[in-house]
Amino acid sequence: xxxxxxxxxxxxxxxxxxxxxxxxxxxxxxxxxxxxxxxxxxxxxxxxxxxxxxxxxxxxxxxxxxxxxxxxxxxxxxxxxxxxxxxxxxxxxxxxxxxxxxxxxxxxxxxxxxxxxxxxxxxxxxxxxxxxxxxxxxxxxxxxxxxxxxxxxxxxxxxxxxxxxxxxxxxxxxxxxxxxxxxxxxxxxxxxxxxxxxxxxxxxxxxxxxxxxxxxxxxxxxxxxxxxxxxxxxxxxxxxxxxxxxxxxxxxxxxxxxxxxxxxxxxxxxxxxxxxxxxxxxxxxxxxxxxxxxxxxxxxxxxxxxxxxxxxxxxxxxxxxxxxxxxxxxxxxxxxxxxxxxxxxxxxxxxxxxxxxxxxxxxxxxxxxxxxxxxxxxxxxxxxxxxxxxxxxxxxxxxxxxxxxxxxxxxxxxxxxxxxxxxxxxxxxxxxxxxxxxxxxxxxxxxxxxxxxxxxxxxxxxxxxxxxxxxxxxxxxxxxxxxxxxxxxxxxxxxxxxxxxxxxxxxxxxxxxxxxxxxxxxxxxxxxxxxxxxxxxxxxxxxxxxxxxxxxxxxxxxxxxxxxxxxxxxxxxxxxxxxxxxxxxxxxxxxxxxxxxxx
Numbered sequence: 001x002x003x004x005x006x007x008x009x010x011x012x013x014x015x016x017x018x019x020x021x022x023x024x025x026x027x028x029x030x031x032x033x034x035x036x037x038x039x040x041x042x043x044x045x046x047x048x049x050x051x052x053x054x055x056x057x058x059x060x061x062x063x064x065x066x067x068x069x070x071x072x073x074x075x076x077x078x079x080x081x082x083x084x085x086x087x088x089x090x091x092x093x094x095x096x097x098x099x100x101x102x103x104x105x106x107x108x109x110x111x112x113x114x115x116x117x118x119x120x121x122x123x124x125x126x127x128x129x130x131x132x133x134x135x136x137x138x139x140x141x142x143x144x145x146x147x148x149x150x151x152x153x154x155x156x157x158x159x160x161x162x163x164x165x166x167x168x169x170x171x172x173x174x175x176x177x178x179x180x181x182x183x184x185x186x187x188x189x190x191x192x193x194x195x196x197x198x199x200x201x202x203x204x205x206x207x208x209x210x211x212x213x214x215x216x217x218x219x220x221x222x223x224x225x226x227x228x229x230x231x232x233x234x235x236x237x238x239x240x241x242x243x244x245x246x247x248x249x250x251x252x253x254x255x256x257x258x259x260x261x262x263x264x265x266x267x268x269x270x271x272x273x274x275x276x277x278x279x280x281x282x283x284x285x286x287x288x289x290x291x292x293x294x295x296x297x298x299x300x301x302x303x304x305x306x307x308x309x310x311x312x313x314x315x316x317x318x319x320x321x322x323x324x325x326x327x328x329x330x331x332x333x334x335x336x337x338x339x340x341x342x343x344x345x346x347x348x349x350x351x352x353x354x355x356x357x358x359x360x361x362x363x364x365x366x367x368x369x370x371x372x373x374x375x376x377x378x379x380x381x382x383x384x385x386x387x388x389x390x391x392x393x394x395x396x397x398x399x400x401x402x403x404x405x406x407x408x409x410x411x412x413x414x415x416x417x418x419x420x421x422x423x424x425x426x427x428x429x430x431x432x433x434x435x436x437x438x439x440x441x442x443x444x445x446x447x448x449x450x451x452x453x454x455x456x457x458x459x460x461x462x463x464x465x466x467x468x469x470x471x472x473x474x475x476x477x478x479x480x481x482x483x484x485x486x487x488x489x490x491x492x493x494x495x496x497x498x499x500x501x502x503x504x505x506x507x508x509x510x511x512x513x514x515x516x517x518x519x520x521x522x523x524x525x526x527x528x529x530x531x532x533x534x535x536x537x538x539x540x541x542x543x544x545x546x547x548x549x550x551x552x553x554x555x556x557x558x559x560x561x562x563x564x565x566x567x568x569x570x571x572x573x574x575x576x577x578x579x580x581x582x583x584x585x586x587x588x589x590x591x592x593x594x595x596x597x598x599x
Contacts, residue, residue, distance in 0.1 A: 231278025
């Protein structure tokens with residue numbers, strides 16, 4: 001007897017029978033060289049023909065099978081016997097009067113539309129390719145190659161697409177990452193023989209890049225649904241230029257992560273490729289729709305859970321997508337703020353620079369919360385202000401007003417955000433420390449302003465260049481009207497310079513509105529704190545002026561009340577206003593409310 005041969009695969013036998021029946025051979029049986037065993041159902045139906053498969057270890061078994069064959073069926077005899085061992089009497093009843101070999105490459109030619117030639121590089125890949133193409137052929141057959149030769153790329157791409165359930169065009173890193181999120185499509189890969197799985201992985205690595213190897217390793221290890229979370233963590237476990245303590249923590253994390261890749265140790269290049277593919281998936285999915293954002297958040301939470309399991313939570317600050325990474329970056333920024341806040345005097349510029357660098361890392365995080373980032377920006381603004389030397393007190397009330405509008409108003413706008421704090425306690429504590437330092441300097445400025453205001457009130461000196469609220473119509477609105485422009489003056493009561501500054505930022509942000517300043521220079525302010533004498537108030541009314549409407553220095557005089565009867569102006573002043581607008585106000589009203597409208 002000849003040496004033992006391999007067992008016949010059911011799909012290979014079926015393909016061989018299909019080719020045999022296509023030859024219109026009238027013989028009732030075909031003998032195939034194979035181990036005489038058949039684990040599947042003995043009766044096959046091929047193209048409407050009943051075919052019985054019988055193991056025949058001896059000539060006697062083959063003779064009995066031929067004797068018992070019925071007229072409506074054909075036989076497939078699986079035997080290790082040679083032609084001489086069967087004898088001429090049995091060979092006479094067999095197709096081609098010989099024992100045929102199951103050549104897998106002949107079956108491959110047949111399955112790909114009967115191509116005549118095979119790419120030599122395809123054959124050199126190994127016999128496993130031919131067996132896999134036979135075992136996993138789709139029901140509608142393999143796609144025919146574009147030419148007369150079956151190339152290696154066409155055959156392997158077709159095989160991988162069938163095994164993964166992906167279109168051939170999606171066999172790239174992004175397609176594999178997306179595929180890994182569906183557990184059902186991974187089942188076929190997990191049941192493949194090792195030689196086939198390794199061969200498929202090798203081909204995908206050549207076509208899809210280095211990320212294919214860790215993806216397939218995780219799938220074969222039963223952790224395929226965690227490919228994206230593992231990829232997000234992989235970028236943190238191969239740091240470059242890190243501190244020694246972080247490197248030790250990363251090395252421990254890499255060791256603990258190996259079982260999730262089937263014991264394989266990823267190379268830095270593979271880890272980086274997987275990390276980039278996973279982050280790209282997160283960006284695409286978050287930007288897709290609400291369902292995509294929910295799925296992305298599920299993956300991010302799973303990545304953080306795995307990080308906790310393997311003990312690398314401390315490394316998450318290096319991640320640009322994980323929510324915990326944003327919190328850690330914000331805490332690092334808070335530490336920098338705490339160190340930059342001066343105990344007395346001015347903040348150290350170098351410390352402020354470090355805080356600004358920490359802010360850049362917070363802003364770069366893709367999961368950053370806009371409100372918290374804006375508060376962090378305001379904190380840096382305040383640190384920069386604290387790093388400047390506080391100059392001498394203003395010499396005049398006008399100087400104090402300009403400082404309030406051009407500098408302290410911005411400070412107040414920023415410290416309101418910082419005063420609101422942060423949900424995270426360590427960050428909120430740093431903001432409170434900063435707020436106290438800002439308050440100390442601002443209190444001095446307020447005291448200086450109050451002193452100058454009290455002196456101006458007591459002396460009743462002429463305002464000079466100082467712009468009072470009753471001067472706005474003559475000195476601000478009228479010059480605009482003289483240019484042929486129409487004006488809508490809104491008076492909003494109770495608005496601080498900080499609120500006006502924030503409002504101006506808001507309405508000018510899109511470019512639809514433009515802030516006008518005197519001659520295009522710095523912003524100026526209107527003082528609405530000096531109560532004029534009755535004579536001055538009456539004169540202001542008759543000239544189209546305005547009574548005092550606020551009790552604090554403000555960037556814009558304001559009132560939010562409804563108008564009173566317009567006839568009250570004529571009764572009190574004895575004349576119609578001389579301005580091209582209608583003033584509907586009562587100067588003697590105890591509420592001091594006014595409203596201006598165009599005719």
